Structures are given as structure tokens and as C-alpha cells.
Amino acid sequence: MRDSRLLPRFRALRALRTGLLIAFALSMSACTALSVVTHSVSPDEASVPAGRYQLDPHHWNVSFDVDHFKYSRFVMRFDKTTAQLNWNAAGMEQSTVTADIDATSLDTNVPILDKMVKGPDMLDVERFPTIHFASTAFKRTADDKGELTGDLTIHGTTRPVTLTVTFKGHAPNPLTKQQTLGFSADGHFSRAQFGLSTWYPAVGNDVHVAIQAEFVAVAPDAASQ
Missing domain, CATH: 1.20.5 (Single alpha-helices involved in coiled-coils or other helix-helix interfaces)
Structure with a gap:
């Protein structure tokens, strides 16, 4: 009961x-x-805490595009990329960035073309699996942008390239609470200068690079390792 x-x-x-x-x-x-x-972001570079940042694995895009028989620009994107940003309190002029693109992850959306571009006649990814970029200088051209020069290594050849970089803003991410900052970048290089002249002129020599990237702060204990 x-x-x-x-x-x-x-x-x-x-x-x-x-x-x-x-x-x-x-x-x-x-x-x-x-x-x-x-949520809003600050356009002021001074708001960004100095320190190490790494590419957010879920918020980025790196693509190359070239003329294709003059009909259009054929786009190739990469599915795997890592990058590190050392942000200086002085802003973009004193900060540096390095990036490694997994050349084996190239995706043209056409499987047979993927195989051709990654093969020995072009990128030869078995011998050169990584495309590397390391910044060397930055020249400001506006409040939020400038020209980033760096050494690009493709197919075992290193040449200087210049990218127009725009600072998109900074704020703690409202979901992760991590310090986050974003950039877009745009540039061009001659593939022939890297020993990649195959299929010219059916495929153009000028390669356009388009980048969107978000970086997140590295935890202090991880940064010291």
C-alpha cells in the first residue's frame, strides 16, 4: 500500500x-x-590576438582553373590542405603563413581527367605529392588587403608568386568559442615556369588560384610543441 x-x-x-x-x-x-x-566579425586587424593559428579543416577552399580550349575556365579543386598562420600583433605586414596542399587530392569532377592531371605527364603526384607555399613578404594596398608574395613549390620546382589577400575579419566563433579569422586570396602563375607545359595550347598556360580560408587559434600547450 x-x-x-x-x-x-x-x-x-x-x-x-x-x-x-x-x-x-x-x-x-x-x-x-x-x-x-x-554574430558579427571585426574588420580591425588589431583585434586579432597574436599567436599561432591553423587552417580550420571544415572552412576552406583551394582551387586552380585554366583555359580549356578557350571555351571556359576548367576548375580543379583540392580536397586536402593544411596551413599554419603565425599572426603578429603588427598585423598582416609582420605575419607569415605556410600551406601544404595534398596534390593527390586533386578533384576535377571527372575521374579520367583526375588520373591524367595527377599522372607523370603533369603533376606526377607519386613523385611530388605535395604543393607547398611559404610567404616571404606582404605589401599593403588598402586597409583590409595587400599583396602577399611567397615561394610556391610544384612538381619539385620553386618559384615566387604573388597573391592578392583580403582580410575578412576576426571574432570568437559563436559555436566553438575559438578565436577565428578569415581571408580570401586570388592570384595567377605560369604553369610552364614549373615545368608543366603539357597539353599547351589546348590547355592554357595561365593558372588562376582562388582561396577561401578560416584560421582558428592553436591552444597554447599545442603551440609550444
């Missing part, structure tokens, strides 16, 4: 606890949604 009288009370308490948990989850979800909707 005693147990049967307590059972409704127990069920009521359990329902109340469940209701409170649901209400808490909904309130947190609403706060998160509000923080995302109202």
Missing part, C-alpha cells in the same frame, strides 16, 4: 525533472541560435 501511494509522486517528480531538462535544452538552443544570427 505504501509503495502504491508513493508511485504517483515518484512519476510526477520524474516528469518534472524531464520537463526542466527539456526547458533547459530549449533555452540553450535558443541562445545558441540567437548568438549565430546576431
Whole structure:
């Protein structure tokens, strides 16, 4: 008898606890949604904490495009890239960046063409699996942009290239709370200068590079390793 009288009370308490948990989850979800909707970034480079940053593995794009029989620009993207940014408190002029593109991850959306471009007649990814870039200088051309010069290594050959870089802004990410900053970059290089003249003139010599990148702060203990 005693147990049967307590059972409704127990069920009521359990329902109340469940209701409170649901209400808490909904309130947190609403706060998160509000923080995302109202999120804004600072265009001021001075707001970026100095330190090491790495490419956000989920928010980036690197693509090359070339003339294809003069009909169009054929786009090739890469599916695997890593990059490190050493951000100086003085801003882009004193900061440096390095990037490694996995040449084996090239994706033209045409499997047979992937094989041709990655083969020995072009990138030869078995011998040269990595495309490397290391910045060497930066010249500001506007408040939020400038010309980034660096050494690009493709197919075992290193040449200087210049990219027009735009600082997109900085803020703690509303979801991860990590310090995050974004950039876009655009440039051109001659593939012939890297020993990649195969299929010319059916395939153009000028390679256009387009980059979108978000960098996130590296934890201090990770940065010291």
C-alpha cells in the first residue's frame, strides 16, 4: 500500500525533472541560435590576438582553373590542405603563413581527367605529392588587403608568386568559442615556369588560384610543441 501511494509522486517528480531538462535544452538552443544570427566579425586587424593559428579543416577552399580550349575556365579543386598562420600583433605586414596542399587530392569532377592531371605527364603526384607555399613578404594596398608574395613549390620546382589577400575579419566563433579569422586570396602563375607545359595550347598556360580560408587559434600547450 505504501509503495502504491508513493508511485504517483515518484512519476510526477520524474516528469518534472524531464520537463526542466527539456526547458533547459530549449533555452540553450535558443541562445545558441540567437548568438549565430546576431554574430558579427571585426574588420580591425588589431583585434586579432597574436599567436599561432591553423587552417580550420571544415572552412576552406583551394582551387586552380585554366583555359580549356578557350571555351571556359576548367576548375580543379583540392580536397586536402593544411596551413599554419603565425599572426603578429603588427598585423598582416609582420605575419607569415605556410600551406601544404595534398596534390593527390586533386578533384576535377571527372575521374579520367583526375588520373591524367595527377599522372607523370603533369603533376606526377607519386613523385611530388605535395604543393607547398611559404610567404616571404606582404605589401599593403588598402586597409583590409595587400599583396602577399611567397615561394610556391610544384612538381619539385620553386618559384615566387604573388597573391592578392583580403582580410575578412576576426571574432570568437559563436559555436566553438575559438578565436577565428578569415581571408580570401586570388592570384595567377605560369604553369610552364614549373615545368608543366603539357597539353599547351589546348590547355592554357595561365593558372588562376582562388582561396577561401578560416584560421582558428592553436591552444597554447599545442603551440609550444
